[in-house]
Amino acid sequence: MRAILSGVHPKKGKQSLELELIDVPFAVENLAMIFMEKNALTSLCIPIHRRVRNNMVRLTIDAQKFTFEQPGQSEFSWEMYFTFNVEDQHYLLQVESEYVSDRHQLTLDSYFQFNSDAQDHALFDIHTQQTRTDFAINSINLTQDGLTVTGYSSINGEPLVNQTLFLENHATQTVYQYSDTTDLLRGIFSITVPVDNLTENGPFNVYIEYDFGQQHVRQRVILARPLAGQRVSQVQSGGQVVRISKTFNNGIAVETVPPVPLSAKVAAVGRKAGRVKNVVHRLNQKVNTRYMKWLFKKGHRPFDATTIIFESFGGRQVSDSPLAIYQMFKKLYPGFRFIWSVERETVPYCKANDIPYIVRRTTMWVRTMEKAQYWISNARFPAWVKKPKYLTYVQTWHGTPLKKLGLDIENVTMPGTNTAAYHRNFVQEANRWDALISPNDYSTQIFRSAFGFKNQILKVGYPRNDELINSTADDITAIKQKLNIPLDKKVVMYAPTYRDNQFAEKGKYTFELPFSLDDFQQRFGEDTVLILRMHYLISNALDVSAYGDFVYDLSSYPNISELYLVSDLLITDYSSVFFDYAYLQRPILFYPYDYHLYKDELRGFYLDYEKDLPGKIAQNEPDLLNGVAEYLQQPDMSNDPKFQKFYERFCAINDGLASLKVVNYVVHQIETQH
Amino acid sequence: MEPAVFLVTALADVKKDSFGTKLHELLDQAIPVRIIFANLNFVERVNFDQLLATLIVGHEQSVSVASLYDIFCHDDGVPLGATALTRVAHAGLATQRHTHQDGRYYVRYLQNDQLLEESHYSADGHLFYQNFYTDNQLVQAVYYGRQARPETISNFQAGALKETLLLNADGALLYRFLQTERPVQRLFNMDNTSNLQLTSLEAAQPQPPRSKRARAEKRNTLTVGNAPELSFDVMDYVHAGHFDGIYDFYRYALQRLDYRHQRLYINVEHNVALSTALPNQLIFNY
CATH class of the missing domain: 3.40.50.12580 (CDP-glycerol glycerophosphotransferase, C-terminal domain)
Structure with a gap:
């Protein structure tokens, strides 16, 4: 039995929501939708009187009623539940949706969006207390005709009129202004600015002015999402190129650059060759990973001499807490064997600083990793790096968490994974750690919840500090x-x-x-x-x-x-x-x-x-x-x-002895195992 | 921010962590809070007062408590039957008195080894409530509160609450709350991250699907809760009207307080039942 949000239509300043019901009995009573705000745990029940067809129901909501005064809260995220009765049976179905709507401006400083969470359940998100100085456009493109900007032509049903676009060069105070507005679609306006006649190189910042009700509004034009998919450069008749880019705060900058000289064209060919090289490199990596996996699966026996492997940020550095622990070990127990697992790019640094290393993703690396007795790392190892039974894995992690981690991330949007897989991998990896270093109680609590971590936590402070x-x-x-x-x-x-x-593209923008x-x-x-x-x-x-x-x-x-x-x-x-x-x-x-x-x-x-x-x-x-x-x-x-x-x-643990405490922990393990 | 009203329907409501958290959020902003004590076992009012006192230290002036008696005591009711109130003749009975550390005390009346009555007093000698016993089993509790006359009468069978009678200031009967138990089926499809959980049905809590296939299958699967539901039917002696269950009555009680202009807080476990009784009302849950 399911309820799916199948449509949202604006209607006289309100929103009409359509639900498609699947396998819901016909003779139902007391149909209603309960909205539940996730952060403040506030609910609003809207009765449903209208059943359009057997499997479709419709309700109308006023988005303005879905915000309320709550200290520190300006974002409202509402889950939706469809409820009804059949005699003594009460049904509650969480409304599903895979639909993500465009942002709908509610007032000058608030907008809403229908969204979908990681489990494909519907969310109604309202963002308030936004800046009144920004105007979020739909798209911006360079074409033969010039620079075309599109945006919504109303705010919650009330029309914007007399839209005028301004290109302003702050350095020279030059301003170009255009107000030839056309309707691209119903509700979306479009302005095209001819850029052939720009007499300066810029950069020009883009602003918009319009009338809304009794107000005349001037706002900075912003694009909330990346420029991906937009046409951001156009060669003009004179050979010069017009480009658009985003500024640090999502504003738009337009500039013209002189015709590209031959030498740059040649260099561009070189860059293309570089891209081909990258593809070959990625292919190689894939083959290498398969080989590594095979090698890790082979049985190994530990080294006779106690060997400790250090790794920092996946081998990209020799730094952070593993380095502090390594330095303490070198001072106190130089008799053990220490090896850094590093990427090839870090080898020159190791050579220059006399640091023993092994290069990742080599046969020797697998052999050394598998025969060592201790790993000390500040980040996760890939799942295919097999941890032998006799090995103790100390995870130092790399910072007091500020942004949510692991299981605490409700909706994972990283490429190549989904929320469930990401959570599963995190918990599996975390529980390979025999000990995890924590700098304070706050982090301990987060590590337990975010990593699903059940083993030893060493609250000793960060060695790097x-x-x-x-x-x-x-x-x-x-x-x-x-x-x-x-x-x-x-x-x-x-x-x-x-x-x-x-950066829309590496190295392209200043x-x-x-x-x-x-x-x-x-x-x-x-x-x-x-x-x-x-x-x-x-x-x-x-x-x-x-x-x-x-x-x-x-x-x-x-x-x-x-x-x-x-x-x-x-x-x-x-x-x-x-x-x-x-x-x-x-x-x-x-x-x-x-x-x-x-x-x-x-x-x-x-x-x-x-x-x-x-x-x-x-x-x-x-x-x-x-x-x-x-x-x-x-x-x-x-x-x-x-x-x-x-x-x-x-920072309560401020005795400066964190490295020593970790070294003592490892040494104690070594002593008890021998 | 508008003043807040908390609806408390059981002692467990006050014991929830989130009750204290939400209450303090408001008190810290100097927002006046009214608590409606709508627990039908009025004798628990004593425990409620003690719990609340520990929660609102320093904010006593900002919090007021209203019981169902306070809301309805001036309505007209029907005269109470002669046998509705249990009477025990104290002459010839043995008495025992026990005083608590805080000065509250109770007096027991015994006929040989049979306990017949237990009267509970405040430290200043004010009668709070009386418990009456037959065969040493609680059969009736009469709650006086701060009044010199009964506010409610609760009748018990085999130690379990069966009905509560709400009286007015003249001792006339206003409402009778009859406890019923009926099988109710709840069917729902939610993930473990959903905020609206039917928490009383712990056994039926949904589990997150482990695989993609399980996730796809789950969409058509409903989790079923089959626990028999304890509820109250309400008999209305004021208007001879009909209430559609206790939640409809709560709605009526809130309406008398003009709840629409106040910020309403309820236990999230009652959300589905109560919010459908209060359509279009913003409800804050604890």
Whole structure:
């Protein structure tokens, strides 16, 4: 017996919902739909009076009634349940749906969407308190005719009129304006901007103005989803190319670039050859994985000498807690055998630093992994890496969780897996870990629920943070000298989260910082330097050469702890780096410049972003600069009550002995097994 | 935010973690809360008051409690039959008195080894409720509350509550709540992540399908709960009207309080039954 949401139709500012009923008896009574809001556990029952045909029912809802005042809540996600009686039998069917509607603007600052959860059940999602300054368009494309933008021509049934599109170049103050609106479909308008006559290269930012009721509205044009599927470049008659790209906060930038010279065309051929090489590489990987699986299945016997394998981030680095534990082992028990499992790209680093290694995905690697007695890793191994019975696997994990993990993710949207498979793999892998390191009770609780983990949890703190606790002023001076940072200047570190939408295609766009380096330098440049710690893709696209000895791009510096140590202030957004930095009891400023776009994802956070953070939240650029000025005067946060509350919750294990405790745990295992 | 009303229909409601959490969310915002104590075993009111007192320390002024008696006590009813109230002549009976640590006490009346009556008093000597016994089994409980006259009479059979009579301020009968037990079948198809669970039917809790095939099959499968349902029929002596079960009566009681302008909180376990009785009403669950 099933109830399926088969259609949603706007009707005079309300929504008409159609349900298709399968195997539902005919003589039913008291038909109703119960909506249940997932976060606040609030319900609303709408009786159903209308049965269109035998297997179809229809009800009308007013979306405005599905929001309510609740502190800290601006997102409403409603599940739907269809209920009815047949004499003494009560039926309750959760409504199914695989349908995801487009966003329907409800007011200037709210919209709703019909959605589908991981189990294909229907969801009615309403997003309120959105910014009033943005206008989300449906599509943007470059064609022979110019730049075509489409968008909804009404807000909850009330029409938008006199839509005018503006292309504005902030540098030169040039503005182009177009208002030839056509109806693409009923309810969707389309404006085409001829781009042949743009006299400047840009970039131009795109704005829209329209009349709505009694209001004249001006908004920035945004595209909430990636540019994938849109036509983003067009060669003009003069040979120059017009391009559209997305800015850091989902805005649209239009620019023209001069005709492509021959040398660049030749280089493009080279890139194409590179793509072919990538395909061959992926094919090789597949064959290799099959071979590895076969090798792992063969029986092995342990080495005579106790052998410990270390791995960090799947072999891409020699870093993090495994490195701290390795260094402690080397000092105290150099008689054991230590080997790092690394990817080929990490080999030069190992050679340069005299680190014993074995290259992943080789015959020797399988043999060594299977004959070792201990694995110490900060991330998961693939499921096909077989764990021998005699082996102890210590998982250090790589951070206090901020974003939801494993089983706590209700809806997994990663390519190549589904929610059920992802959950199953997570639990299977986690229960191969004999011990899991936890930095605090908060993490312990999450690890148990998110990983379905039932084995030993070692709440000893993160070994990688020992360095933060144990370093002295002399150590910090030495690091500054190594990095060429003037000793008389204060250091601000900016470490934002990497956002998937920042790059439609690798290396194609120039990254824009969400604040002006000029303003920053003008205000603080005299006695402060700025360290940038970005994702490597962004770092590659960033040009800070004009800022000489003011900006230090240390995105690829191997040890982030050393960067924490030299910084007097951390600026971040949604990255979990602040859990570690808080050990230093120095100020942390949060700058979530695209908070309203990120809010949906914040529901997938374990912390309440607005309440639980240990520092101030800057909503805009002036706030950011004022926050920096204030915090640079307050280098020590140990007397700040909010910070201390956070510190006690997350950094309570601050004896700097985490590596030693893990080493002792392993040594105890070794002693009891011999 | 509008004032809040919590409907409590059993002592277990107050013991839920989420009851305290939601209550505190409101009190922390200085929102006045009214609790409707609609438990038909009125004698449990004493335990309810104690539990509530521990939950609202520091917010006593923001919380008020109304019982069904408080809501209906000025309605007109029908005179109570002469035998409706049990009477025990105290002359010649042995008495025993026991005082609790907080000063409350009760007096037992015994005829040889047979317990006939137990009268419970507050520390200031106010009669709270009386229990009457036949063959040492509880047969009637009369609840006085803060009144000098009975508010409710509950009759028991073999120690189990069978009916409760709600009286008005003049001692006339307003409503009779008759406990019934009938087989009810509940059929539902939900996943374990769904928020609306029929939690009273623990044995029938749905399990997540393990494989893709099981998931596909599950769509047509209903989980069936067959537990006999304890409920109350309501006899109306005020309007000679008809209530369609206890939830319809709860709706009527809430209506008397003009619930539409207040934020209504109920136990989520009663959600399906109560929300269908209160269509188009936003209900906050605990």
